[in-house]
Amino acid sequence: MEGRNRRPLVFGAPAGGMDGSSPRRATARCCRSQNTMISLCDLKPALAPLRADIEAAIGRVIDSGWFLRGRETAAFEEEWADYCGQRYSVCCNSGTDALTLAAMALGLRQVTIQANTLPLTGLGLHRAGAAVHLAEIGVDGHLLGPDEDAVPVLLYGRLPSAAESSALLFDAAHAHGWRPPSQAAAAWSFYPTKTLGAFGDAGSITTNDPALADEMRKLCGRDDLLQDRRQLTSRMDEMQAAVLRVKLRHLDRWLAERQDIADRYADWLAPFGLTLSGSSMHHLYVIRTDRRDALLHFLEAHDIHCKVHWPQGLHRLPGPWSALGEFPNTDAWCDTVLSLPCYPGLALPFVDEVSQKIIEWIEL
Ligand SMILES: Cc1ncc(COP(=O)(O)O)c(C=O)c1O
Missing domain, CATH: 3.40.640.10 (Type I PLP-dependent aspartate aminotransferase-like (Major domain))
Known part of the structure; x- marks a missing residue:
């Protein structure tokens, strides 16, 4: 039942910056050269x-x-x-x-x-x-x-x-x-x-x-x-x-890296109420926002690749299943989730940059 590397992310909880200061005042050291995309998932660095x-x-x-x-x-x-x-x-x-x-x-x-x-x-x-x-x-x-x-x-x-x-x-x-x-x-x-x-x-x-x-x-x-x-x-x-x-043989290390990435996103984004609650192995790092599609387009315009897992609930898709009743929570979930870049080898300054872009968008 226990997951490895468990650390709860508290929904909307106040969080300190990486150096103990306010995360919004911390400055990301951006090491992205121009025209480099931050991928949702890049398998090459870990391999x-x-x-x-x-x-x-x-x-x-x-x-x-x-x-x-x-x-x-x-x-x-x-x-x-x-x-x-x-x-x-x-x-x-x-x-x-x-x-x-x-x-x-x-x-x-x-x-x-x-x-x-x-x-x-x-x-x-x-x-x-x-x-x-x-x-x-x-x-x-x-x-x-x-x-x-x-x-x-x-x-x-x-x-x-x-x-x-x-x-x-x-x-x-x-x-x-x-x-x-x-x-x-x-x-x-x-x-x-x-x-x-x-x-x-x-x-x-x-x-x-x-x-x-x-x-x-x-x-x-x-x-x-x-x-x-x-x-x-x-x-x-x-x-x-x-x-x-x-x-x-490298999975524990990769899980620890994913946890570090998730903690870093949470430092930046939890104060804005965007993060999910509960423990996770962080295969995907997912946030929620009511203006999800606008944020997705904003990030894409800044060469940050994100994805929606998934845009429609199964009750809205034809398939070999039956759906009884209403699914307002599922609809709301599918309309608001957004997966941010998260993979072993993603340098933390990139996580800072993605987070800062999101905050910039919130404050537009
Ligand atoms: C939650 C979930 N279940 C099942 C599957 C199916 O796995 P596979 O693609 O290996 O058949 C996937 C694949 O993406 C998945 O994300």
């Missing part, structure tokens, strides 16, 4: 120092002449389970497949998900044969009154609310570094931009239940036998596993 290790790992796979269902995947499964504090990890082709495999193995007939997630959560669960119901969120963005069928999505890396914590399955695609509660299975995505990202598609489910892990291995269709008539062909390849094994 550069790992290049030799990654090339060696890929070389090891090539030399082995073994590309699927091999030692790298088996080793990564052990290492990832251990990192997550769970006994088993079953690797597969994507986070969407991870949701499908977990829901199939758990035999879920009904699931409830929050409407402010992305379609892949709903699609992954629906493919398992579950009826997907959309639920409204609270003003804090978490599932409102989660029922026993809830599959909470740990959006942006935010840790589950107390009410969400008893769920049996989590969409943890954004929450690398979080340790799932002992009763739960967690579906992970290693999509390249995720906090732990592969060099292509990859995913995993972690669990403490040996029977569930066994069932999921059969459902992955790992060999050329028919193990289960519902099985998918969903494997992680050896290259991805080898790359992920190298990157996993």
Whole structure:
């Protein structure tokens, strides 16, 4: 249940500057050369120092002449389970497949998900044969009154609310570094931009239940036998596993960097009431403002790349789900969220610059 590097961000709380002074008086040392974009996410700085290790790992796979269902995947499964504090990890082709495999193995007939997630959560669960119901969120963005069928999505890396914590399955695609509660299975995505990202598609489910892990291995269709008539062909390849094994060794450091970035944004922006409350693994650093689109355009005009995760709730999109009732909180959420640049290797003066631009916009 505990996430690593947890430090609460208090919504709207007064905060001191980095040097103990008012953050608004602190001067950012801008090291951006002209016409350089500040990206939402740039994978290159974190990868550069790992290049030799990654090339060696890929070389090891090539030399082995073994590309699927091999030692790298088996080793990564052990290492990832251990990192997550769970006994088993079953690797597969994507986070969407991870949701499908977990829901199939758990035999879920009904699931409830929050409407402010992305379609892949709903699609992954629906493919398992579950009826997907959309639920409204609270003003804090978490599932409102989660029922026993809830599959909470740990959006942006935010840790589950107390009410969400008893769920049996989590969409943890954004929450690398979080340790799932002992009763739960967690579906992970290693999509390249995720906090732990592969060099292509990859995913995993972690669990403490040996029977569930066994069932999921059969459902992955790992060999050329028919193990289960519902099985998918969903494997992680050896290259991805080898790359992920190298990157996993740096994950704690990257999470700490994300926390530093988040703390810095909070120093600047919490006094303006823009930041979200609660603990997070900070896969994304998200703020909220009523004039979100105007701010997005202002930042784009200053070569600062931001993004909306996501502009519409699932209740507004056609898909294999049902939505009952009204979703005013979800609509308000989707109209106001904005993800700011946040990735390991993003220098803090850039965070200062983004924050100062936002404050400049507020004060226009
Ligand atoms: C919250 C969430 N769930 C599930 C997925 C699906 O993961 P994948 O793209 O690996 O299939 C994503 C991917 O972006 C995601 O953000």
